[in-house]
Structures are given as structure tokens and as C-alpha cells.
Amino acid sequence: MTRIAYVNGEYLPLEQASVSVMDRGFLFADGIYEVAAVLGGRLVDNAGHLARLERSLSEIGIANPHPVEEWVRIETELVSRNGVTEGLVYLQVTRGVAERDFTFPKDTPTTVVAFTQAKTITDNPLAETGAKVITVPDIRWQRRDIKSVALLAQVLAKQQAAEAGAAEAFMVEDGSITEGSSSTAFIVTKEGTIITRPLSNALLPGITRRAVIALAAEFDLKLEERLFSVEELHDAAEAFYTSASAFVMPVVSVDGKVLGDGRPGPVARRLRELYFTFAEARD
Structure with missing residues (x-):
């Protein structure tokens, strides 16, 4: 099965998934991430992870690009497309792509990346x-x-x-x-x-x-x-x-x-x- 990632609204084969070299996540580590577990094909305690994502984004002044329902849809779609029964879903939001400058760019769309990882949790x-x-x-x-x-x-x-x-x-x-x-x-x-x-x-x-x-x-x-x-x-x-x-x-x-x-x-x-x-x- 080809591994699928999510990048800015698209589900892509992992080898085609990419972001700009000018992305502030790459240049400044200017971004937030979250990781939720998957057990039996279901997300574990996901509401807590998404609430923490919201808080972390707010603390560094990045607007959350998606409501909770959309985040859940993205996560569950990735779990389904990748056939993950046990493992992790990774989410990352950066301040987006802009010319390299320390100060925040104005009106720059965020970069959103998500992917899954199969991982043995139960029988570790x-x-x-x-x-x-x-x-x-x-x-x-x-x-x-x-x-x-x-x-x-x-x-x-x-x-x-x-x-x-x-x-x-x-x-x-x-x-x-x-x-x-x-x-x-x-x-x-x-x-x-x-x-x-x-x-x-x-x-x-x-x-x-x-x-x-x-x-x-x-x-x-x-x-x-x-x-x-x-x-x-x-x-x-x-x-x-x-x-x-x-x-x-x-x-x-x-x-x-x-x-x-x-x-x-x-x-x-x-x-x-x-x-x-x-x-x-x-x-």
C-alpha cells in the first residue's frame, strides 16, 4: 500500500508530499505539532490532543486553520487510507511560507501537514x-x-x-x-x-x-x-x-x-x- 500524507488540503503519496524551502517551520521551527495514538483503528483521547493543539497555536499567535470537526475528518481519512490499526497520527501547523525574516509575515496562509505511522503499542x-x-x-x-x-x-x-x-x-x-x-x-x-x-x-x-x-x-x-x-x-x-x-x-x-x-x-x-x-x- 502506498503511504499517504496530507499537505495543505491534498492527500498525496508520501514521495510527492512536500513543502517550500521558505516555510517558516523549516527556517525557524515556527510551528506547532500534535501526535495522537490509534488503537483498533480508532483515535485515542483525541479531543485532548486537538484542544492542546489549539492552545499551543494560540500561544504563538497562529490561527488554527481548521475547526475540530475538520481535524478529526483529516485524521480519520489518513488512518483509513493508510490502513492503520495501531500507531500514530502526526499533525503539524507552521506559520507558512514567506521571505526569510524574523518578524511575522502578514496574511500568510498556514502550512498544514499530517501523516500516520504504524507502531506496535499493545504488545510493545x-x-x-x-x-x-x-x-x-x-x-x-x-x-x-x-x-x-x-x-x-x-x-x-x-x-x-x-x-x-x-x-x-x-x-x-x-x-x-x-x-x-x-x-x-x-x-x-x-x-x-x-x-x-x-x-x-x-x-x-x-x-x-x-x-x-x-x-x-x-x-x-x-x-x-x-x-x-x-x-x-x-x-x-x-x-x-x-x-x-x-x-x-x-x-x-x-x-x-x-x-x-x-x-x-x-x-x-x-x-x-x-x-x-x-x-x-x-x-
Whole structure:
């Protein structure tokens, strides 16, 4: 099957899909993106992702090019055309094409790109073995709550993790964990309390994070939103991270230090099961 992408109103074979070299997304990383999971051919918690897309666009002064209903139509059409039963849908909106200048161009149409990726989520072998994580300095800008396409710091962190044989990097600022390079970070204390950092400009308001917090409350799992240190992470009974592509991923070691018995912990495994039940009932 030929892979199909969406570019500015057209569904095109991937090899024909292109944007201008003068696009501000390419020149300045002047754009926003979103990623939603697909499970059983259905979009997972998609309303939250589209609301976050709207917010991020607003924060950098880009008008949302589509109402929610049109975004959903584009996403579902791409899922159908590409035959995706399990994977991801990626959306990107930039400020558009203009002569290279730092200031915003006037009345420039946005550039809209979307595509799908097939990905194993349900039977991801990493969830069975647990992920290894390293910690790295957080060198990003100060508005991490905006889902910007400017991801160089995250790319470098993820590459550093890969070279260390790890799946993810947890970023550190002033001694505390901010978030993963493409995820939200959680720990579970030896007393069984789940800890994650509270929302602020320092981290992205994760859609999967929000669902996991709600599930913890629904099923009487104690959870606190507060800063936690690298030392607390190293000393935790468990750790895990959440994202649209990983759902809930147990962590079994950090910076080479084994957590617990070196296997996915019971809280992370329970939340992963609960999230799959949630995801199968949502779109």
C-alpha cells in the first residue's frame, strides 16, 4: 500500500508530499505539532490532543486553520487510507511560507501537514522488560508548555539515551526532574505514592499524563503533584513515563541503577492495564 500524507488540503503519496524551502517551520521551527495514538483503528483521547493543539497555536499567535470537526475528518481519512490499526497520527501547523525574516509575515496562509505511522503499542516488548532511563541536563527554552516543533534539545537527549542503551532521557533542572525527552516522568515512592511534577511552563501538559492522574484518582491510587529530585528518582520503588506513543511505560533502571527488583513494578503495570481499558473506550 502506498503511504499517504496530507499537505495543505491534498492527500498525496508520501514521495510527492512536500513543502517550500521558505516555510517558516523549516527556517525557524515556527510551528506547532500534535501526535495522537490509534488503537483498533480508532483515535485515542483525541479531543485532548486537538484542544492542546489549539492552545499551543494560540500561544504563538497562529490561527488554527481548521475547526475540530475538520481535524478529526483529516485524521480519520489518513488512518483509513493508510490502513492503520495501531500507531500514530502526526499533525503539524507552521506559520507558512514567506521571505526569510524574523518578524511575522502578514496574511500568510498556514502550512498544514499530517501523516500516520504504524507502531506496535499493545504488545510493545519494552513494556514487558521495562525501559532503561538516563538523566540529562534540561537545556530547553522557557516555554515547554507549548508543543513546538523546535525539538533539537529533545533530539540530543534522546540520542544520548540511545547511545547509553536507554529508551528515554529524563531531563533535570535545578536538581529536579522536569519531564522525559518525549514523555511525562513519574516515580512511585517506597510508601506507594505516585509522584509527578505539577504543570507549569517547565513542562508539556501531557494528555496521557492527565488521563493517568484521573485513573489514579478513580482507582484510589495515592498521587501527588510536586517536584522530585534525581536522588528521589534513584531511590524510588518504581518509575514510569507516559506519552501518546508509549501509553504507560515502566522504568526498571535509571543511570544504571536498578529500581526495585529490576522488573516492571506493580503500580506501573496496573496503570498500563487501566489506561488500555480507558483508551479502548475513548476517541
